[in-house]
């Protein structure tokens with residue numbers, strides 16, 4: 001399929017390499033802080049029809065498990081006022097297919113740092129997945145999705161107890177030397193204690209937030225809209241929750257934090273960084289506007305000028321005072 | 323694929339609760355049965371709608387007003403604009419090699435078959451058309467199909483026009499003997515067609531979509547060849563690919 005780009009000429013995106021936008025994420029240099037979030041960008045290449053992906057700071061790929069997963073029955077999406085619910089259920093082709101097929105395709109359309117989003121339903125699964133991804137070309141960070149239920153722990157999500165989060169982190173640290181970021185679930189009573197447990201167990205960074213648990217009901221059928229009933233709530237609606245949690249966690253922890261949740265504009269990126277994020281993931285916005293990340297990157301310099309921000313490196317946590 | 327602003331040229335009711343909208347802008351559909359994903363002002367997710375027909379600079383969609391998003395669309399006026407992603411998906415294959423295909427449409431599944439009929443005719447293939455509706459007041463596109471010189475049979479569930487019953491009943495009662503089918507309509511109809519007709523064919527599936535362009539896998543179906551995205555590998559699938567539980 002011939003792809004043209006609606007609102008840019010080919011050379012224009014080259015201008016996006018701007019030293020003011022550079023950030024450091026736990027030792028990994030990003031040309032800017034904007035990262036498509038896991039599950040909203042496939043394995044990258046599906047989006048290269050819309051723009052040159054090399055403008056992006058990094059890409060976090062679709063949550064990958066040891067074995068292929070089909071995921072939940074349809075429907076698995078529901079619309080909300082300014083967001084959405086999904087119950088995809090971690091559909092993915094499994095780590096081996098990702099290594100053999102998806103990653104090479106990803107690397108042909110994106111040459112920057114790849115964040116491997118890894119999910120598991122047991123400690124062994126997390127460990128084995130991370131062992132296999134370690135050393136894969138292009139993968140510079142592992143992002144552990146701990147929102148999955150632990151099949152050996154009565155189905156409770158790994159991310160909802162300090163002990164199980166610490167266990168996963170320790171298990172994975174044994175098999176990989178890549179920087180390990182733990183992506184926290186917001187569906188907990190005390191996000192700070194979970195974040196501290198991850199840090200104490202050896203996490204090199206944190207990413208927050210994953211989706212909030214939600215549900216929609218169809219008035220006509222009086223049944224939940226999604227076949228699975230509940231699902232993950234994402235999009236603009238969750239932005240304030242994300243900012244609050246990033247603020248709390250970055251005050252309490254010293255490892256770098258990737259912010260995520262409801263980001264849809266350059267201003268949102270600045271706000272999240274002021275709250276404590278070193279870099280920012282953008283999820284749902286890509287599904288609504290496929291060029292969302294590129295548009296945000298383009299708009300960053302002007303937004304920075306408007307708020308007197310010299311460069312992004314110095315912005316992190318600036319709202320917290322000293 | 324392009325994200326573009328399209329100008330509404332026309333937006334009118336063609337049957338009870340059914341609108342036809344013609345939009346002007348860059349058009350590069352290459353298969354009938356492809357779809358567009360429309361950002362409706364005030365709504366978060368885009369609305370997927372099949373392309374009914376297209377020419378060099380405009381295309382037509384036909385949509386049922388079922389909820390708030392399509393209701394909002396129905397109130398839009400010529401001259402207003404819409405942000406649309408197009409073309410999306412893999413549509414019907416007009417080069418499937420059929421000699422006597424039948425087009426089976428159910429309700430708002432009929433529109434994409436019109437674009438297909440035109441592409442088949444361009445290839446010298448003359449399809450027979452069988453359309454099913456709940457009742458006569460919901461009927462659409464009959465004149466358009468007839469204007470192409472095609473035989474059109476109709477089934478209505480309440481018997482208010484044509485054969486009382488389903489498209490499969492109208493096929494049988496009219497002694498149609500196709501060698502291939504193309505079908506689009508409600509899932510029970512597609513299931514009945516796939517399981518009931520002993521000829522090869524293609525059906526167009528529907529699902530709630532997150533993105534419409536392959537990024538979120540919200541729309542995946544299990545097929546004999548593994549999981550496929552309705553918005554990418556579909557919406558049209560060959561009968562043999564599908565698993566009906």
Ligand SMILES: Cc1cc2nc3c(=O)[nH]c(=O)nc-3n(C[C@H](O)[C@H](O)[C@H](O)COP(=O)(O)OP(=O)(O)OC[C@H]3O[C@@H](n4cnc5c(N)ncnc54)[C@H](O)[C@@H]3O)c2cc1C
Pocket residue numbers: 078079357367368369370371372373383384385386387388389390391392393430431433434527528529530531557
């Ligand atoms: C590939 C494809 C092609 C389609 N082609 C046509 C067409 O040519 N003509 C037509 O009338 N309809 C078509 N549909 C169905 C159409 O997308 C829905 O009727 C429409 O999205 C309803 O929006 P709403 O806001 O009025 O309804 P609401 O129920 O308020 O919508 C709420 C949410 O559910 C989604 N949704 C609701 N019903 C459906 C459905 N049946 N399929 C997919 N998503 C749904 C909406 O997109 C929205 O995200 C097609 C669907 C798909 C997937």
Ligand SMILES: Cc1cc2nc3c(=O)[nH]c(=O)nc-3n(C[C@H](O)[C@H](O)[C@H](O)COP(=O)(O)O)c2cc1C
Pocket residue numbers: 037038039040062063064086088090117145183209210211232233234235236238260261262263281282283284285532538540
């Ligand atoms: C359709 C969909 C699929 C997702 N899949 C994953 C996943 O596989 N792994 C993961 O860690 N997060 C996943 N997420 C969560 C997002 O990465 C992100 O944390 C969340 O959506 C909040 O950000 P947003 O509001 O910008 O979307 C998914 C989100 C959506 C909408």
Ligand code: FES
Pocket residue numbers: 530531532533534535536537538539540541542551552553554
């Ligand atoms: S709707 Fe997102 S992949 Fe099909």
